[in-house]
Structure formats: structure tokens, C-alpha cells
Amino acid sequence: MTTIDEFASTKLASLEDKGLRRALKGTDRYDDTAVRRNRREMISFCCNDYLNLSHHPDVIAAAHTATDRYGTGSGGSRLISGNTPLYEFLESGLAAFKGTEAALVFGSGYLTNIGVIPCFAGPEDLIIADELNHACLFAGSRLSGATMLTYKHGDAAACEALLQEHRAKARHCLIITDGLFSMDGDIAPIAALSELAHQFDAWLMVDDAHGLGTVGAGRGSVQACQPPYRVALQMGTLSKSAGAYGGYLCASQAVIDLVTNRARSFVYSTGLPPATLAAAIAAIDIMATETEICFVPLNNAAYFCDKLGLPTPESPIVPLIVGDADTVMTASQGLEERGFLVTGIRPPTVPEDTARLRFTFTVEHSIDDIDRLIDALRDMKLV
Numbered sequence: 001m002t003t004i005d006e007f008a009s010t011k012l013a014s015l016e017d018k019g020l021r022r023a024l025k026g027t028d029r030y031d032d033t034a035v036r037r038n039r040r041e042m043i044s045f046c047c048n049d050y051l052n053l054s055h056h057p058d059v060i061a062a063a064h065t066a067t068d069r070y071g072t073g074s075g076g077s078r079l080i081s082g083n084t085p086l087y088e089f090l091e092s093g094l095a096a097f098k099g100t101e102a103a104l105v106f107g108s109g110y111l112t113n114i115g116v117i118p119c120f121a122g123p124e125d126l127i128i129a130d131e132l133n134h135a136c137l138f139a140g141s142r143l144s145g146a147t148m149l150t151y152k153h154g155d156a157a158a159c160e161a162l163l164q165e166h167r168a169k170a171r172h173c174l175i176i177t178d179g180l181f182s183m184d185g186d187i188a189p190i191a192a193l194s195e196l197a198h199q200f201d202a203w204l205m206v207d208d209a210h211g212l213g214t215v216g217a218g219r220g221s222v223q224a225c226q227p228p229y230r231v232a233l234q235m236g237t238l239s240k241s242a243g244a245y246g247g248y249l250c251a252s253q254a255v256i257d258l259v260t261n262r263a264r265s266f267v268y269s270t271g272l273p274p275a276t277l278a279a280a281i282a283a284i285d286i287m288a289t290e291t292e293i294c295f296v297p298l299n300n301a302a303y304f305c306d307k308l309g310l311p312t313p314e315s316p317i318v319p320l321i322v323g324d325a326d327t328v329m330t331a332s333q334g335l336e337e338r339g340f341l342v343t344g345i346r347p348p349t350v351p352e353d354t355a356r357l358r359f360t361f362t363v364e365h366s367i368d369d370i371d372r373l374i375d376a377l378r379d380m381k382l383v
């Protein structure tokens with residue numbers, strides 16, 4: 001007989017051996033880019049709060065006001081009693097910002113993907129996915145019961161080859177990609193994938209968790225395409241650039257109405273707290289009206305890459321691949337000692353032997369902050 005604790009301990013020891021055991025560390029984000037960990041004050045270059053809106057006075061004020069007016073919790077799922085009037089403001093704001101007919105807000109981005117994908121794919125259907133898609137897109141695809149095939153990262157020709165070979169055997173087909181890849185910072189070939197979807201009678205889904213607020217004048221990677229392409233399912237999160245929490249789907253009214261009825265992670269999960277919704281409304285409003293801030297994170301990343309002779313970035317996410325898990329954790333520790341929080345990213349989040357430092361740049365990073373980061377990296381012989 002094996003007790004559950006013995007089982008857990010054995011699994012943990014095996015992770016430890018491979019340098020892959022993770023642990024939570026208390027992180028006090030007390031200002032735009034400032035963090036405190038183990039009493040050490042640092043500048044964070046690893047938050048996804050690209051516009052620093054989680055600390056914006058108007059966003060904070062909106063959250064306070066909503067809490068005073070509506071309380072701290074929504075009290076139920078949205079189809080029962082949790083649909084506060086704030087949802088209507090947020091969803092119409094999102095649809096207008098993204099240029100779609102309608103939008104639906106979920107509890108998180110993860111819940112959006114695992115809820116939406118099974119609404120449009122089942123056991124008779126085919127899902128064709130970029131191999132580096134986010135974990136929750138894979139989770140949603142598996143839940144759907146559809147056949148799932150992956151193509152080489154960013155390679156529309158490889159996607160086409162799969163469509164040619166397998167499309168005819170399936171009833172419906174979904175092509176799924178991150179818009180802006182979270183661990184690599186590059187943008188998917190959305191125009192080419194959209195053409196393929198059209199040509200092969202497939203539906204394209206783009207996960208733009210990192211694209212909102214950072215590319216396409218803040219409207220995202222689909223909106224960055226010229227000319228604009230129609231993407232049937234555009235999802236994203238309110239937890240990154242919007243500085244709040246929650247996920248969303250932007251799509252046609254018919255699609256949104258079906259998802260409202262059928263997505264299990266929507267129907268059977270409680271509505272978001274009013275403060276979170278109000279913060280997201282304020283954040284989207286800032287993106288739409290002070291659009292110039294949406295260009296700053298990418299400009300900061302470009303300054304960093306230019307000074308280091310790295311390829312010109314497509315987004316505010318810059319990976320520096322260092323190899324194995326131990327090396328990246330040592331590098332991350334060295335940066336902490338020099339006053340910079342840059343988490344090491346290890347498998348299984350990224351493929352074997354591509355452990356990396358993942359830098360993210362935000363509006364409030366100064367040129368001086370970036371110069372000091374570069375000095376630290378040179379000092380540690382990482383660049």
C-alpha cells in the first residue's frame with residue numbers, strides 16, 4: 001500500500017532531481033514596477049502588467065467605488081444572480097475596442113479557453129494547433145474530445161499540410177493559435193492562418209492574452225494585421241495589460257449567445273467580484289483613450305534589444321534562452337541579488353533545453369532602469 005503522502009513525496013523528489021521543483025515566493029508588488037521579496041527591494045522585469053494599470057489611480061478608484069456600491073462578491077453564477085450591471089459596460093467596451101459584434105467575460109483566461117473550445121469542437125472534429133500554444137488551449141482541446149494535431153511553431157505552411165491531409169475526414173475544424181506567444185514574444189502568422197481557415201472551411205481561434213494593450217495600438221495582434229482579418233474567436237485575459245482579472249471572448253453575437261448557453265466553465269462558475277469588473281472597465285477605457293501608452297512597452301523592449309544586439313522584438317516580451325533549468329535558476333538568482341526580478345522559465349512551461357530568462361517591459365520602466373539591467377546582465381556574462 002502507498003499512502004497519498006508517500007506518492008506525493010516520491011513525485012516531488014523526482015522533480016527536485018531534475019531541477020524542476022517549483023515553490024511559491026511571497027511577492028509584494030507595492031508600486032508600478034517595484035517589488036519586495038524576502039525583504040529585498042527590486043525592479044520587476046517579469047510582470048505581465050504591461051501598462052502598469054493594476055496600480056493606476058483611476059483603476060484603483062473604480063475598484064473602490066464598485067466595492068462600496070455592490071459589495072465584494074457577485075453572489076452567484078451569471079445566469080442565476082451574479083450578473084451585475086458592470087458586466088454590460090465591460091462587455092460592450094471590449095466589443096467596441098476589439099471591433100467585434102459582442103463579447104463575453106469569464107472568470108479567467110484559463111476558464112475561457114476550456115469553456116469555449118468544447119463549444120465548437122467535439123469527437124468528430126479536428127483541432128489544428130501551434131505546438132507552442134498556451135497550456136490552457138491544450139487543456140480545452142483535450143476536454144473537447146476532438147482529434148488534435150500540432151504544427152511547428154509559427155509555420156503556416158506546416159498548418160496547411162495538416163489541413164490538406166486531415167481536414168476532409170473531420171466534420172468541423174478549429175485552427176488555434178496564441179496571437180502573441182507568451183514565452184517567445186513573437187506574433188502568429190494570423191493573416192496566413194486566416195486565409196487557410198477560409199480556404200479549408202475551418203474556424204480560427206486566436207488567444208491574445210498578451211496582445212491586448214501591447215500590439216495593434218493596444219487592440220491586439222488580430223487588429224495589428226493589415227488589412228484586418230476576420231477571426232471567428234478572439235479570446236484574451238483581463239489579468240495582464242488590463243491589470244485586473246477575468247477572461248473574455250470577442251466574437252459574433254450568435255457565437256457569444258451559444259457560448260453563454262453552453263460553455264460549462266461559464267455556466268457553472270461564479271461571476272467575478274464587482275471591484276475586478278470595475279477595474280477592467282477603467283483599464284479598457286484608458287487603453288482606448290490614452291492609446292499612446294500602448295506603444296511604450298514595445299519601445300522599451302526595442303531599446304533593450306538594440307543595445308544588446310538582439311533581434312528587434314515584436315512585443316514587450318523578450319526571451320533570453322540559457323539552456324538547462326539549473327543555469328536559468330542561477331541566473332535569475334544572480335539578477336535578484338543585483339536588484340532585478342526576472343523569473344527563470346523552465347520545462348514543462350517551455351520545451352526541454354530551452355529554459356530562459358523572460359523579460360517583460362512595461363510603461364513605467366525608465367531608460368535608466370533598463371540600462372542598469374543591461375549592466376547587470378553584462379556583469380554576469382549572460383549577454
Ligand SMILES: *Cc1c(COP(=O)(O)O)cnc(C)c1O
Binds near residue numbers: 108246
Ligand atoms: C495568461 C494566459 C492565459 C490565461 O489567462 P488567465 O486569465 O491568467 O487565466 C491564457 N492564454 C495565454 C496565452 C496566456 O498567456
